[in-house]
Amino acid sequence: MSTARFLKARDIAPWLEELGREYTVLAPTRHGDTVVFREFEPERGIELDRLSTTPAKKALLPPCETLFEYATTKTDTPPYRTSIELRPTLPEGKILLFGTRPCDARAMQIFDRVYDGEQVKDPYYTARRNAATIVTLACSGQAGTCFCDRVGGSPVDATGSDVLLTPLKAGYVAEALTEKGMELMRDTAFMKADGLRQEALNVRNRILEEVPERTSFLDMERNLLSLFGDLGFWDKTAESCLSCGACTYLCPTCYCFNITDEPHGDSGKRIRTWDNCMSSQFTLEGSGHNPRPTKAHRMRNRIGHKFSYYPQLHDKTLACVGCGRCISNCPVSFDIRNAVACAIQHAAANAQEHAHD
Ligand code: SF4
Ligand code: SF4
Incomplete structure (x- = not known):
């Protein structure tokens, strides 16, 4: 990771609101008793304390989307041909996924192999994927139902992310993993914090030490x-x-x-x-x-x-x-x-x- 910055917890909501002019911003949001990953609305705020019930996948593969619209025209004289006009509805615009967890960011790569592989490229998925920047928050620990460690991941895994956030007191150390991540972190919401890189690493190591030894599900x-x-x-x-x-x-x-x-x-x-x-x-x-x-x-x-x-x-x-x-x-x-x-x-x-x- 090349760049480290500090993002104050209290600066996140105003910053996401500002980014909303340029990106479609999605983040975990409280909805009654649950947390859902949805479009960020300043009045709803964000909820970073627990895993969202709904995953972030809908940002790249919406539950329902129109692939194209069509219109047919028939000639009214023999041989009565029908022509079809197709109007694809390819997605446009930049997307920011803020507060994904390591498991969700890793899941994007499972989608990539299917929708953005060498043999098959889904134009709707790839348009969104290329336009998406993924800011992942390392988990402070595992919930009772988590088992990322048994399937090749970890609570602090950075796979599939553009920026990894590590929680510290009053905010997060942000580390860029890709060009997209570096571009995002040029924003003034991120303060210089090279001295905190080691502290973030120590936090992540402590989190890893708490992951229990369990039988792996790999190679089965x-x-x-x-x-x-x-x-x-x-x-x-x-x-x-x-x-x-x-x-x-x-x-x-x-x-x-x-x-x-x-x-x-x-x-x-x-x-x-x-x-x-x-x-x-x-x-x-x-x-x-x-x-x-x-x-x-x-x-x-x-x-x-x-x-x-x-x-x-x-x-x-x-x-x-x-x-x-x-x-x-x-x-x-x-x-x-x-x-x-x-x-x-x-x-x-x-x-x-x-x-x-
Ligand atoms: S495993 Fe549980 S959640 Fe899945 S289909 Fe069966 S009852 Fe529903
Ligand atoms: S634990 Fe595995 S199978 Fe169950 S929802 Fe998560 S990724 Fe899917």
């Missing part, structure tokens, strides 16, 4: 794959699940979408909306056939995708950042950590049994 993709045919295991795992989909909508790494057309006479629009693989309708085909007809099939897919299929495609990176939102917001308290740990144990027991056959 083959073990989990071996359970693919064991539907009895997945049936038991998914027993309490209500298929409500809260876990997928609140997950910072879930990126599936659906496409629908909304026609209005000779014109209309094509819309992309978030979709939810825990719903029985997600894979329901027009013929009525459903390749994932039960909760067991869908749970196998959700866990398999995050801990086995995605890592096999993307250099062993898991598609889970351990934020714990799916645990703390599940109506039946389904705990993905227990499910993965059980799956790993079950796969190991199966392997041992086969070795003795």
Whole structure:
């Protein structure tokens, strides 16, 4: 990190308000009893003391967006041709994500491999991603549902961020990690603070020392794959699940979408909306056939995708950042950590049994 500055806590809201002239600013905001990541409004303020219930992903992949509008014109003489005019609605303007947590910033890179990869580039996603500056706040510690340390991250991980903030008394030490971060920190809200760089490092080291030693979920993709045919295991795992989909909508790494057309006479629009693989309708085909007809099939897919299929495609990176939102917001308290740990144990027991056959 090349530049260190100090950002006073009391200067943040006025600074974000000022930045609102140039950027679409999103930040964690209190909403009743919860904290949601949403467009910053000065009168609502920001809430930096706990992880937001909703992740920052909607800034790059909105829950619902119009991809293009279209209008058809028919000739009224033979051979009656129809022509279609398409009007793409590409996003414009700079975006600032302020107060993301290390897990959420890391999650952006999981999206990048899918929407901004070498083979496929989604123009809507890449326009927003290139326009976004991400200012991440290091966590002071882990909540009971956090497990970033078990999936390759940490409470102070800077992966995917442009600026990392480390909390000190009365404010934050800001360290730029990218050109975009350096540009942002040229603002006068950031005071010179090179002497505080070491103090910030000490704080981060103390936070890391408090992370418990726990079994890692890395490098388990083959073990989990071996359970693919064991539907009895997945049936038991998914027993309490209500298929409500809260876990997928609140997950910072879930990126599936659906496409629908909304026609209005000779014109209309094509819309992309978030979709939810825990719903029985997600894979329901027009013929009525459903390749994932039960909760067991869908749970196998959700866990398999995050801990086995995605890592096999993307250099062993898991598609889970351990934020714990799916645990703390599940109506039946389904705990993905227990499910993965059980799956790993079950796969190991199966392997041992086969070795003795
Ligand atoms: S939030 Fe819980 S109950 Fe709802 S789909 Fe996810 S695991 Fe099932
Ligand atoms: S699967 Fe759960 S813990 Fe993992 S990133 Fe998604 S919401 Fe967070």
